[in-house]
Amino acid sequence: MSDLLFNTFILMLVVVDPVGLVPLFGALTQESPRLEQRRMAVKAVLLAGAILLVFAFAGNRLLTALGIGLPAFKIAGGALLFLLAIDMVFARQSGLRSTTRSEQREAVRRHDISVFPLAFPLIAGPGAITTLLLVLAGHRGDPAAVAGVLLVLGVVLLLTLGALLLTGHLMRWLGETGANVVSRVLGLVLTALAVQFVLDGIRAAFLIR
Numbered sequence: 600m601s602d603l604l605f606n607t608f609i610l611m612l613v614v615v616d617p618v619g620l621v622p623l624f625g626a627l628t629q630e631s632p633r634l635e636q637r638r639m640a641v642k643a644v645l646l647a648g649a650i651l652l653v654f655a656f657a658g659n660r661l662l663t664a665l666g667i668g669l670p671a672f673k674i675a676g677g678a679l680l681f682l683l684a685i686d687m688v689f690a691r692q693s694g695l696r697s698t699t700r701s702e703q704r705e706a707v708r709r710h711d712i713s714v715f716p717l718a719f720p721l722i723a724g725p726g727a728i729t730t731l732l733l734v735l736a737g738h739r740g741d742p743a744a745v746a747g748v749l750l751v752l753g754v755v756l757l758l759t760l761g762a763l764l765l766t767g768h769l770m771r772w773l774g775e776t777g778a779n780v781v782s783r784v785l786g787l788v789l790t791a792l793a794v795q796f797v798l799d800g801i802r803a804a805f806l807i808r
Contacts, residue, residue, distance in 0.1 A: 604747050606792075607734050611755040613789045614683065614726040617762035619782040622775045623721065625766045627712050640763035642713035647722035648756050651731055655749065658732045659739055669736050673800030676729040680793035683726045687786025690779040722759060733796060 628636045662672060685691075731752065738744035762769060773781070801807065 600744065600747060603734075603738070603744060604751050607748050607751045608755065609788065610730050610734065610792060611727065611752060612758070613785040613792070614680070614730045615722060615755055615759055616687070616782055616785055617755075617759040618769065618773070618778050619687070619785075620717075620721055620759065621762055621766050621769045621773075622778050624717065624763050625770050627717075628766075631710075636766070637764055639711060639713040639717065640760060642711075643717035643722060644756050644760040644763070646714060646718035647727075647759075648753070650719060650723040651727060651752060652749070654728050655731055655735060655745075655752075658728075659736065662732070662736075668804075670800045670804035672736065673733060673796050673803065675800075676733045677793045677796030677798075677800060679729050680726060680789060680796065684786045684789035684793055687782045687789060690783060722756075 624636075624640070628639065631639070662669075731748075734748055735745060738748070769778075
């Protein structure tokens with residue numbers, strides 16, 4: 600159980616990347632009063648948590664309805680996380696871990712970015728949803744494991760909220776370059792984890808021990 604919780608914490612922390620969100624949040628809310636920034640941060644994290652909970656409880660049913668087996672989802676999910684990891688290592692912006700240019704232009708025009716793009720796709724994006732489903736897929740029959748995973752998810756979201764609330768301090772301390780360095784290191788970790796998901800899926804699909 601402890602290994603599951605630790606691995607889940609590392610995975611979710613790497614994928615959500617709270618430090619990597621800080622520069623974008625700061626740029627999109629630089630014209631907003633500090634109180635409004637805090638309100639948007641809290642609202643975004645709560646909405647992201649709700650989105651992830653929906654997928655945590657309904658995602659398995661959706662996969663079953665679509666006829667998608669666990670091995671296939673592990674291979675596809677691992678591939679998706681690998682692409683996300685490559686973007687993180689090279690500090691590239693892509694639709695997997697950030698918004699597109701047109702979405703950024705739309706976000707700049709918004710007074711409230713808590714729903715879009717902050718809650719989705721920046722916090723509860725494809726990577727976070729995929730990771731949560733992959734972790735939970737093998738533990739559906741274990742209520743204690745599911746509860747533990749959701750508890751870890753809550754901890755990661757609280758850390759994300761803390762990072763957003765401390766955006767000003769973190770930007771002065773780290774700067775954008777420092778945030779990119781952190782993201783690159785996390786990307787290296789995610790690369791290895793993503794490859795492991797793919798290998799697990801291949802072994803399960805072909806019954807390789």
